[in-house]
Amino acid sequence: MTSSAIARSTRHIIWDWNGTLLDDNDAVVAAVNKVCAAFGCEHIDLERWRAVFGRPLHRSYEHVLGRALGEHDWTRIEKLYHDAYRELLPTCGLAHGVPEKLRAWIDSGRTQSLLSMWFHDELVPLVETFGLNALFTRIDGLRAEIGGGSKADCLTEHVTVLGIDPAETVLIGDVADDAHAAERVGADCVLLTTGVMARPALEATGFPVVDSITEALETVEAEAAA
Incomplete structure (x- = not known):
């Protein structure tokens, strides 16, 4: 679903890592x-x-x-x-608002997971060094020797394994690939300008574009309260 707003029934957030939660x-x-x-x-x-x-x-x-x-x-x-x-x-350090905003999301009774295109065997211990593992119901990275590939395919598997409803899910990321992946599975998306993609390219996806983790969650919450 491509729109300037997101669904009102969000129960689960899927976070990107590099450029989103990690300031790299x-x-x-x-x-x-x-x-x-x-x-x-x-x-x-x-x-x-x-x-x-x-x-x-x-x-x-x-x-x-x-x-x-x-x-x-x-x-x-x-x-x-x-x-x-x-x-x-x-x-590299964490983006502003992490982990406090993620803990607040869990405290509200909702869930979140992490999906990254960084290598899985390196991602999990890296997330652990920041003490974040317990905040996610699942952490998935790229299970391949070479980077790249389709985030849409990885997201499809991630959603299937979790057994979550895409219509109640928002992917928060920092590149157009995140938007295309979310659209493929029927989830919504919020894009951050904190990564390596220029704002015009993000805005071209049609999804909300914001400047911080705090704004991303405010966007989700605003629609839920609408």
């Missing part, structure tokens, strides 16, 4: 710049990355690197990026 923009840009350096290109800043970021991801890198990318190039980029990002992960 500095790590992302630094990791992208490791790729740029390896390919002999100038460094970029967050605004430049937001301007070119989209799917498929290799096209974003083609814009930044100024060249077409073959399979070997993409394999190299994947390794360069993920190695650099992993090294910088310990410097």
Whole structure:
């Protein structure tokens, strides 16, 4: 369902991780710049990355690197990026409002889960380091050796395993992929401007776009009270 408002009967929130609950923009840009350096290109800043970021991801890198990318190039980029990002992960913190706002949602008698496209075996212990695991009914990351893939497929499985009603569910994320995935399964979506996608691209999805975790939950609550 694509609209400027969301359903009034929200009982469950599915949270994205990177760029949503985890403030990792500095790590992302630094990791992208490791790729740029390896390919002999100038460094970029967050605004430049937001301007070119989209799917498929290799096209974003083609814009930044100024060249077409073959399979070997993409394999190299994947390794360069993920190695650099992993090294910088310990410097990342939680978004403002986490975990307080998430605890308040649970205290209201409703539920929430976490779905990320970061690697599952690394995601779960990372979430645990912040003491958040108990706040989620389920945590799912990417169960593959290579990043990317379809979030819609992962969301479909996540919703099925949880046994929740998509009509009573809101996905809160930071990129258009989150909106497309939510639309695929029949859930609603709220998008944050705190990640790596520019506001116009988020607004083009037709879903509500906000600037913080607090605003995202206020959007959900406002519709529930309407």
